[in-house]
Amino acid sequence: MKRTVGLALLGAIAIAFIVIFGHGLTQDPRAIPSPLVGYPAPRFSLPKIGGGTLRIEDYAGKGVVVNFWASWCLPCRDEARVLEMVSRGYAEKNVVVVGINMQDEDASAQKFITEEEITFPNGRDAEGKTAIDFGVYGVPETFFIDSAGRVAHKVVGPVHADSIIEGLKKIAPGEAG
Amino acid sequence: MKRLIRAAAAFALLGAASGVRSEESSAADPAVEKRVRALATELRCPVCQNLSVADSPSTMAVQMRSLIREEIEKGATEDQVRSFFVQKYGEWILLAPLKSGFNWLLWLGGPVLLLAGLVGIVFWVARRRRPIEDVPPVSAETAARIEKALKERLEDGA
């Protein structure tokens, strides 16, 4: 009797062990969901690269794609073209793209913009405060903010055509794709 | 050559903090520094593997430390700073999970096991306890044997 209970308990522990860790194996321990999704986006006001000020309030009522980048980050270079295309293609669909440069130097950031022929506005977050406000882990990260000013979606790592459209769908329903 | 270019690009990461206000702390208030450090040890550096904001040399951690310092100088309490980071990064950023709900299992698991073990030992000892009184008095012959055995024991070790 005692033995049966013991064996049953052992079996249960073994199954729980396999289920829990089996589930754990399918998860990426580095993928951390942002608690900001579904909540109003943090406000920011940053010096614009090339002069002026970049404020999120200026885009009230529009969908905003906020991309955090740095000139030393190679994947940021890869995604720059995608972002530029979106910025041009979605202008009349009430979606704007803004870049936020972080952990970088003025000159290198400026050079990056010229080299990659970026036309959308970019702010410079020298002290990293805006990045921390957005809960950024590393570059690149892209946030999709809807017309009501809420964070609707977040992409960690470089955006590709597919992943950016997934985000755009959430901030410009019916328009994307 | 391409490798070197990559290397140079990545190295920019280091000089990056030059744009950051340096963490000059020679003039800083040691009491504030102590609080900043204590808070920073509780927070996980987002760009590192299992290092705290206090220990990490990364730019991100440097910026986080200066943010904590600023908040503390503005009069923020420890709880306010902590909840600010939790709001931005989720509970993940805390290196010691909050004592609430499911997390109690984490905090109480060890103490419960220790207590249960102590109770178990008490019962085990009680069950196996044999009163020492029923040992008959030792004869002279036995005493000599014990003396001899003792000598051998000393040789044995342990």
Add this chain to the structure above:
Amino acid sequence: MLADLGTIGLMAALALAAFGLVAAAIGQRRNRPALIAGSHRALYAIAGVLTFCMVALAYAFLARDYSISFVARHSNRDMPAAYAFSALWGGQEGSLLLWVWLQSLYGALAVRTTRTALPQLAGSFAAIFHAILLFFSVTLVFAADPFSRLFPLPTDGGGLNPLLQHPLMVIHPPMLYLGFVGTSVPFAFALAALMHKRVDPLWIHLSRKWTLFCWMCLTTGIVLGGHWAYLELGWGGYWAWDPVENASFMPWLTMTAYFHSTMVQERRRLLAGWNVVLAILSYTLSVFGTFLTRSGVISSVHSFALSNIGPFFLGFVALTLVVAFGLFIVQFSKMKGPREEQIEHPVSRESAILINNLFLVSSTFVVLWGTIFPVLSEAFQGKKLSVGAPFFNSALAPVGLALLFLMGTAQVIPWRKASAGRLVRNLGIPVLAGAAAVAAAWRVTQHPTFSAGAGLSAFVAAGLLWDVAVSIRARRRLHGEATPDAFVGVFSRQRRRVGGFVSHVGIALIGLGIMGSLFNEEKEMRVEPGQTVSAGRYSLHFKEFVRDHQSGYFSYGALFDVENDGKALGQLRPERRLYPNQNDPTTEVGLLKGLGEDLYIVLADFDREGKWVVLKTFVKPLVSLVWLGWLVLLVGSMWAFMGRSLALSPRPTGTDR
């Protein structure tokens, strides 16, 4: 060619393990000695074949044979030979090969040396090793073949992470693996004893030296890993409660509990079942720990490149748990052996060891629980959590102090029964010494935790000295020896006892060293060339900014003259380096080691023109005691290792009631 031979070797090991398992099982069941002998020979053959595979892979590394994918990924042409060799265990497949190779050596040697002493168990014993080897060779062949080919051939390899290019990294992993894999020996003994319902402590005697050896290796592996982290990672510490560190700490704790509680079984015929449980736990935790860090289920500093070995290990750990504990549940109540003796008095060595065991096992549980809790949290509350140093420190610091106390007490309480007079005699001097140390530490530091710890450390050390003094007196009285002879006699004749005491002093020293971190002084400041800054008692003069782009990496460093009270102590040059093909710059710390304290400086940031640097300085008291304590611990446990096992020496039956 070489690669093909390697893969064939692994397949041969797989086939031999399968054959050995079947032969041993049938031989044992049907009582066919020839089959059992065959399974033993298969075990030796596996050891031979895997030795060949290791040599082949090592040769491939030294020859930079980039037709082998693993070699291409983990070495390059610029690497010195020693690091090219150690790159063998710098990645998933190679380190797994090292593991299974050591496993085959342990298995072959353990079977070889015990086949005559334990003939009834010889088949089962070999079968367990074959089963383990079968699992690992299947994993190697199907999921992590270190000899898999690469085409087309690259002109140069990917290189080894520069952090791993350190002399300590040449010896740390093999040491650690010797420890991890060694836990399989007491495990196999315990399981074989269970299968044959033998409760007698013969298997404990036979596995004693194996256990101690693997424990010493594990200890050394852990300490060397900590030392490496201290020198190379540049965050100022040696232990971060990273999952990979926890994975090595858990079996260390249960092994420590194990060889203490086996003494109770040797002496008092008690705790037979508990010892079996500890042996099973130690091995299971070793494998589970390596599953955690290799499978990517938890993020860790050392996480290996993602691979598909996770499910293999998960299945193996589950199977080990079910088979081992299942056997325990079914067989244990049926086990035959000498009747368990009884506890004569609650205050005795045996109960003190039992409580020490409880604390060790509870600590193991806390470490395990904290390490896997993020996985549990994600599964049950869908929330990502971190469990790090603040949790482990607060949960384990009190347990650590309690363990120091128990260690000092248990070593001087006699077996069976401690009379009040005996307790006062044995504990009096150590308690006084401890109290004096508390008072002294309090005067200097006014820190309660540290004072308690210092007192406990002194208590442990005084226990050693007092015990040696008492033993010398006893020898003089019993043998009529002169004091120097008696002194030598105590050390040479009572190796296990003295060795144990010395090890305890080592642990107390390590504890004191860890508690020194309570007084760490840390500063971060911006310095310009020519400036002088202070850190603790030291003054640091920033002499010049040094750039070096010649050595195969980019290096930026700052040269500091270090002085203390106007006395020059030399120069320190903390650096940041960037190696080709690596994303993160590495840190070279500037370190001035001292017995009392270390000065540890790191370049946190710098201007590439050299106009300023941000310097992080640490003054770390008593760190040296951690490394010193390890040496003492090693000497003590080696001394105990050389002592005789009780059962193998004749025991006077008269005292064996």
